Amino acid sequence: MKILILDGCAVEQLAVAWLVESCRARGWEAEVLALRGRQIAPCTGCFGCWLRTPGICTTDDDGREVLRQIVQSDGTLLLTPVTFGGYSALLKRALDRIIPMISPFFATVNGETHHRLRYTRQPRFGAVGLAGDDDAEEATTFRTLAARNALNWHEPQPVIALLRADTDAAAARALLATTFDAAGWK
């Protein structure tokens, strides 16, 4: 399994290495795509990626490469500081640009309207948050957000984990191993 780690942290975090090690320990390939320093313009909301150049964003910058790498992975793991219970702006800028991965047409998932998938082969989805403090409400919002993103990816068993700022390497690896096991990723 080829895992893409989409690193949305403003500075490199130890958690990147922990994630890579945790993937490799399971025999998976792991590649890190750090978003800092990349040229990714904000989504303009033009829907050109659905209706003018289906599957390709009309803005030609690094956002297209991020999408290509996600589509060609077997699984994508988001890594982000928990920001008001959500993702960092750095990560979100890239995520706003990957809507060409889905179809404009609707599907019903868990009783709600979502979009159909564009690709026959959809990568797995997961999100790992780095929490700066013990805010339980924000932690809940983060888990809910990741679970809702998983619905959009039609991912039935997402990997969702929260690492606290004071988590050490051993605890982080143990938590990630437990989370991968619980999600049943193989």
Next chain:
Amino acid sequence: MSTTNQAVLLIGSPRGTHSTSGQLGAFLLERLRAQGWSASTFVARKVMANAAAWTELERALAAADLLIVATPLYVDSLPAPLIETFERLHELRRATAPVKAQRMVAVMNCGFPEASQNATALAICRHFARRADFRWDGGLALGMGGMLSGQPIAERSRTHKVAVALQRAAADLLAGGPVSGEAIAALAQPLMPRWLYRLMGEVSFRLFAWRKGVYRLGAQPYAREGG
């Protein structure tokens, strides 16, 4: 110091004042202006791209009594430029505490039929408000945003339900309180049956693409070989 109540409208849509978010926010602002409030409008994407616009937002917010955030749902959350604006405002207000009590309200819209899909993004707004020292005055959510399509909201139109709900929300804010459950429930009401909205959306997508000479909307340009 001015004794007039002041509001700041921060629009999260990259389409700015002509977007559905811009129209929802403008409708609220007009009700406040009618009662003597002064108001200014900013677009997050422009504020993040322009130092002078950021300075102007800082100045307006320092004097504001109420921050209104009007934004579309992007991938279950807020558009990136709005999150970036929140990040910078949080840093600013951690360094220099606001000199007056300030309130914040958010009005969200999404292209899905279900207004409830905005709930997570509203929670993110609420967490920002708490961390940045705004009193949270509540979040309003609208589904079927495609029905408005950036058109002005009028009382005698197919979106009159939206106007009624926002009038109630404005009255709540003018009375000094948070937006009421009645206003929130009224805005969340579907504007038409879900099946009809979905059908109209899909037909309009196909028509738009067909007029542009685009026929393969299901193209898979980045697919790996072998699937």
